[in-house]
Amino acid sequence: MGSLIKQDLPWNVLPSYLTALLRVYNRFGRRDNLYKARIKILVKALGPQEFARQVEGEWLHIQNGDDNFTQAEWDRVAKHFTKPAYKSLPALSNEQVMNTAGDSEKAAFARWLERNVKPHQIPGYASVILSLKPHGTVAPGDATTAQMLAIADLADQYSFGELRATHEQNLVLADVEQARLYELWQEAKKQKVALPNVGLLTDIIACPGGDFCSLANAKSLPIAKAIQERFDDLDYLFDLGDISLNISGCINSCGHHHVGNIGVLGVDKDGEEWYQITLGGDQGNHAAIGKVIGPSFYADEIPDVMTNIINTYVEKRNENESFIATYNRLGVAPFKEVAYKNAKKKEKAEATQTAGDAS
Amino acid sequence: MSQVSISGNVIAAHEQIVHFPKGQKPSLGANEWLIWSGSQDEGGLPDLEHGKSKVLVPFAWWRSHINSHHYESDVQSKASTGQIGVWFAADDDILKHVDVIEGGKTVWPLVAAHFPIFRDGRSFSTAALLRNHFQWTGEIRAIGDVLIDQLLQGARVGFDSFALRPDQNLDVALKQFDLFSVATQNSWRGPRATRASLSV
Numbered sequence: 001m002g003s004l005i006k007q008d009l010p011w012n013v014l015p016s017y018l019t020a021l022l023r024v025y026n027r028f029g030r031r032d033n034l035y036k037a038r039i040k041i042l043v044k045a046l047g048p049q050e051f052a053r054q055v056e057g058e059w060l061h062i063q064n065g066d067d068n069f070t071q072a073e074w075d076r077v078a079k080h081f082t083k084p085a086y087k088s089l090p091a092l093s094n095e096q097v098m099n100t101a102g103d104s105e106k107a108a109f110a111r112w113l114e115r116n117v118k119p120h121q122i123p124g125y126a127s128v129i130l131s132l133k134p135h136g137t138v139a140p141g142d143a144t145t146a147q148m149l150a151i152a153d154l155a156d157q158y159s160f161g162e163l164r165a166t167h168e169q170n171l172v173l174a175d176v177e178q179a180r181l182y183e184l185w186q187e188a189k190k191q192k193v194a195l196p197n198v199g200l201l202t203d204i205i206a207c208p209g210g211d212f213c214s215l216a217n218a219k220s221l222p223i224a225k226a227i228q229e230r231f232d233d234l235d236y237l238f239d240l241g242d243i244s245l246n247i248s249g250c251i252n253s254c255g256h257h258h259v260g261n262i263g264v265l266g267v268d269k270d271g272e273e274w275y276q277i278t279l280g281g282d283q284g285n286h287a288a289i290g291k292v293i294g295p296s297f298y299a300d301e302i303p304d305v306m307t308n309i310i311n312t313y314v315e316k317r318n319e320n321e322s323f324i325a326t327y328n329r330l331g332v333a334p335f336k337e338v339a340y341k342n343a344k345k346k347e348k349a350e351a352t353q354t355a356g357d358a359s
Numbered sequence: 360m361s362q363v364s365i366s367g368n369v370i371a372a373h374e375q376i377v378h379f380p381k382g383q384k385p386s387l388g389a390n391e392w393l394i395w396s397g398s399q400d401e402g403g404l405p406d407l408e409h410g411k412s413k414v415l416v417p418f419a420w421w422r423s424h425i426n427s428h429h430y431e432s433d434v435q436s437k438a439s440t441g442q443i444g445v446w447f448a449a450d451d452d453i454l455k456h457v458d459v460i461e462g463g464k465t466v467w468p469l470v471a472a473h474f475p476i477f478r479d480g481r482s483f484s485t486a487a488l489l490r491n492h493f494q495w496t497g498e499i500r501a502i503g504d505v506l507i508d509q510l511l512q513g514a515r516v517g518f519d520s521f522a523l524r525p526d527q528n529l530d531v532a533l534k535q536f537d538l539f540s541v542a543t544q545n546s547w548r549g550p551r552a553t554r555a556s557l558s559v
Contacts, residue, residue: 015544026484027452061492067545076554 001287003040003048005055012074015067020059024051084160084175089124092178097126100182111196111238112185126178128159130171130193133203135228139221140206141169143193150191158184167256169205170198200237201245201310202228205256209249209266210273216249218266218273223247223302230303231310240310243323244283259283261324262309263290264302275302279309279335280327293336308338370394370446370473370502372522377510377532380498380519381548385536387529390522392469394446394502395420404433404443413442415471415502421445422459438466446471446502449481453488460493467497471522474503486517490547510535515546 009017028046030036043051094113101109118127130151132141143151151171155163158180159173166172171193176184188194197203204227207213209220224247231237246260250267257263263278274296281290297305312334317326327335372394379385390411395404397417404414414437424434437443444467447453453460463470470489472482482501489495500520501513507527514536523532541552550556 023484023487027481031449031479031481065491066550 001289003043003051005043005048005052012069012071013063015069016062016065017055017059019067020062021055023058024054028054084162086122086125086175087177089122089177089179091123097178097181100179101185108196109182109185111234112194113181115196115198115200115238116194117181120175122175124178126176126181128173128176128181128184128188129166129198130173130188130191131195131198131203132170132193133197133228134192134195135197135202135232136225139208140204140224143171147191147193150187151193154184154187154191167205168198168203170203196234197237199242199244201231201240201243202237204228204245204247205260206247207249207254209247213249213254215252216266217251217268218249218275219299220247220249220255220264220266223264223275223299226299226303227306230307240314241322243310244281245306246281256283257281258289259287260290261327262306267296269296273299275299277305277309277339279332280324282324286324291332293332293339295340304342305339308341309335312338368396370396371525372502373525373527373529375523375529376500377521377523377529378519379510379514379521379536385533387533392444392500392522394471394522404437413437413444413469415444415446415469415500418445418447418451418453418456418459421463422456425459441468443467444469444471446473446500447482447485448473449475449479449485451485453485454492457493460489460495464493464495464497469498469500469520470495471500471502472518474501474505474509477504477506477509479504483512483516486513487547490517507532507535511538515542515548517547 005021006017025039025042029039029042030045046054097113098106098110116129116131118129120126132138132143151163155161155173158177159175162174164172164174173184185194204224206220206224207216209218209223210216211219211221227245243262244260245262245264246255246257247264248255248257248266251265253265255264257265258278259281261279261281263281265276265278267274267276275298276296277293278290279293280288282288313323313326316330316334317323321329372390374390375387376390377385378388392413392415393411394415395417397420404416434443445463447470449472472485472489474482482503486499486501489499498520499518500522501509501518502522503524505513505521505523505527507523510521510532513521521532523529541557543551545551
């Protein structure tokens with residue numbers, strides 16, 4: 001989605017190259033219009049090739065300057081990025097890990113392993129995602145003081161004292177011994193951060209929205225809650241598989257709605273809160289910006305719209321085909337059709353339609 | 360040419376200039392330079408009033424009047440006594456006028472770069488280019504909407520004097536340059552801090 005400006009730049013000349021790049025932007029970026037001041041506007045106006053040519057021209061003068069990194073500096077800084085003191089452990093198979101749980105718990109433990117535990121580069125270790133997305137009870141990504149204190153203890157006990165936060169609004173214990181996963185799962189359940197819904201429809205990214213944020217055009221949290229309550233069935237969620245659903249309360253896009261497979265964007269229309277739906281967004285190696293499906297909805301329409309979209313996916317999918325793959329194969333038309341089939345206040349919605357995509 | 364109304368054609372500046380030469384301490388000095396904003400008509404230099412005998416002229420004006428090495432007499436006399444310099448507008452592309460600037464090196468005791476509004480940072484690049492590309496070793500002054508907040512950044516890229524906006528507090532201004540004892544990036548003034556230089 002970005003424009004390619006430079007390839008194969010040696011690491012040591014990055015400072016001088018970036019100086020040249022920013023200097024070109026500083027000198028020739030738009031100053032007359034605040035909304036056109038960003039670098040992407042300049043790159044688009046000049047074209048990536050011409051922008052790159054100007055950067056090269058400037059860089060020629062400074063590329064051998066003393067701003068560049070040295071090997072000695074690299075070595076000095078690299079010494080601060082050490083690895084934890086991993087033990088030498090045998091790599092366990094899924095079955096071996098599963099067998100650390102008793103028979104009565106195996107099914108639930110397996111679900112947690114499937115969704116919330118990721119492989120690790122060091123044999124005998126795994127990375128664990130603590131879900132901060134219980135269904136409908138707290139805002140996505142929220143944790144109480146008591147939970148955080150307990151989770152900090154878990155980090156000390158299970159993961160070299162390190163805890164990471166993700167942009168998906170979950171927490172990660174990155175270096176857990178496979179042999180201790182069952183034990184950790186028990187502890188995580190006590191803190192209510194063991195729901196095996198990572199990457200599923202209810203693992204919603206949502207900004208604080210109009211409940212807490214003065215920038216918001218609309219609330220986000222009640223939408224997330226309503227969707228989680230509508231889809232509060234783990235068997236069904238597992239059957240649906242990987243789907244990202246992201247909610248932003250305004251165009252500042254803190255909830256990354258534009259890269260959600262399903263995006264929800266709060267918009268203000270004549271003082272009322274409306275929600276625009278985008279489909280087809282994706283993050284990662286196949287990053288894509290979602291496309292607006294049409295006129296926006298009222299908050300109370302959203303759960304039904306989601307149900308209709310999901311039902312269409314279930315109906316149309318091939319075997320083992322993910323939501324995004326199905327969308328990419330079929331395009332927006334079948335989803336759009338069902339999203340509006342029961343739309344109430346449709347005329348008003350159409351009258352206030354906003355055009356364009358979500359970027 | 361009749362008397363030019365100077366007040367309407369002058370860029371306002373503080374009466375005191377903040378000087379911060381490389382390797383020295385910041386200090387204040389009288390502002391001897393009138394900053395002439397140029398004239399739409401074909402006139403020459405303005406008559407100088409207010410006790411100022413030195414004048415900064417727009418670079419664009421200099422280019423249009425100083426071609427073919429024929430200096431008008433008043434420009435010539437001022438140039439010979441080091442009383443004329445140029446200021447670069449934010450949208451002057453100085454890399455397109457290498458010959459004029461190279462020629463000016465022997466004439467101008469001072470050049471300036473203008474900030475039309477504090478958030479317009481193009482003149483930071485102008486100063487950096489004057490130091491890096493042109494090896495300009497003389498004084499570079501920041502003029503226009505120059506606030507105390509810009510002093511440290513300006514000093515790092517190559518400015519060594521500052522004609523602050525008239526409402527700025529000089530005492531506070533002088534304290535801006537040593538706010539930070541450690542820099543993580545090289546600047547025109549010197550290399551970044553290292554563990555060795557900090558003797559930690």
